[in-house]
Amino acid sequence: xxxxxxxxxxxxxxxxxxxxxxxxxxxxxxxxxGFFQILPFLLAVATTLCLQILSNLANELGDLxxxxxxxxxxxxxxxxxxxxxxxxxxxxxxxxFIILSACSGIALVYTAFSSLCTxxxxxxxxxxTTAIIAAIKYTVGKGAYGYHxxxxxxxxxxxxxxSVAGSWFLMAxxxxxxxxxxxxxxxxxxxxxxxxxxxxxxxxxxxCKKYTIPVLIGIRKAKIYHFCLIVGAFLTMTGYVLLQGFxxxxxxxxxxxxxxxxxxxxxxxxRGRELDPQLKVLSLSTLLFALxxxxxxxx
Numbered sequence: 001x002x003x004x005x006x007x008x009x010x011x012x013x014x015x016x017x018x019x020x021x022x023x024x025x026x027x028x029x030x031x032x033x034g035f036f037q038i039l040p041f042l043l044a045v046a047t048t049l050c051l052q053i054l055s056n057l058a059n060e061l062g063d064l065x066x067x068x069x070x071x072x073x074x075x076x077x078x079x080x081x082x083x084x085x086x087x088x089x090x091x092x093x094x095x096x097f098i099i100l101s102a103c104s105g106i107a108l109v110y111t112a113f114s115s116l117c118t119x120x121x122x123x124x125x126x127x128x129t130t131a132i133i134a135a136i137k138y139t140v141g142k143g144a145y146g147y148h149x150x151x152x153x154x155x156x157x158x159x160x161x162x163s164v165a166g167s168w169f170l171m172a173x174x175x176x177x178x179x180x181x182x183x184x185x186x187x188x189x190x191x192x193x194x195x196x197x198x199x200x201x202x203x204x205x206x207x208c209k210k211y212t213i214p215v216l217i218g219i220r221k222a223k224i225y226h227f228c229l230i231v232g233a234f235l236t237m238t239g240y241v242l243l244q245g246f247x248x249x250x251x252x253x254x255x256x257x258x259x260x261x262x263x264x265x266x267x268x269x270x271r272g273r274e275l276d277p278q279l280k281v282l283s284l285s286t287l288l289f290a291l292x293x294x295x296x297x298x299x
Contacts, residue, residue, distance in 0.1 A: 019052035022163025028294020030171035043108035055135035062139025160187015181240035252296030
């Protein structure tokens, strides 16, 4: 049996546009200031994709081991759960993506700084190592932070702050404190995707003692929290624009606002499986937000 399609299904391709959003925004903002290196950019994209796939694989393994992937779960049937892939095959895939993430990350740091032993290079290697650990520990092991309401925080830190500010730093070799505003915007939207996923699975997660934010605060407050994340993204991006001086093109990201309004309208009236299509909507909207936000500064 050809198992390639099952591996690809576990890669969860619909999550990959979201993971690229931070890299693209950070790179575009750096490019607008005259900082751009093609090879570090390509390696940053490769590293981010490897980390996202690693996170997805580890998440599937951890949820299966803890009994969270079961017949009551509303998301797509996963590859180990269906028996299409064995646990050993899955563990081997995880090891492969740990190695790919590490090799790509090392190559990225070396290419960006021409050495692995500089202060900046060592800092980025340390952050890359923590990103690999965080990708695995979301649901794997006894101390899995995703089961204790900390998933949103780690997504905000790694797919928001580190992704945007890190890609900026790799290009510019300096850190502008203001860059943490657009980084926070992507962090809020990335946390929104996770919150949406957790709202969909709230009943099963509650039964399996997976204490996500929706489980801890309830579905009504989780929807309010979701609204706040979306609004927070637009406020922080607007704050960055205002700090850079008033220019109409800098507000290009506001063109994506109708997409998010429609999204929030759907969230307000949906529950359970009805929320699932909005995962793709929010992921792609976040990617457009990043592209528009960065392009506005390139014009």
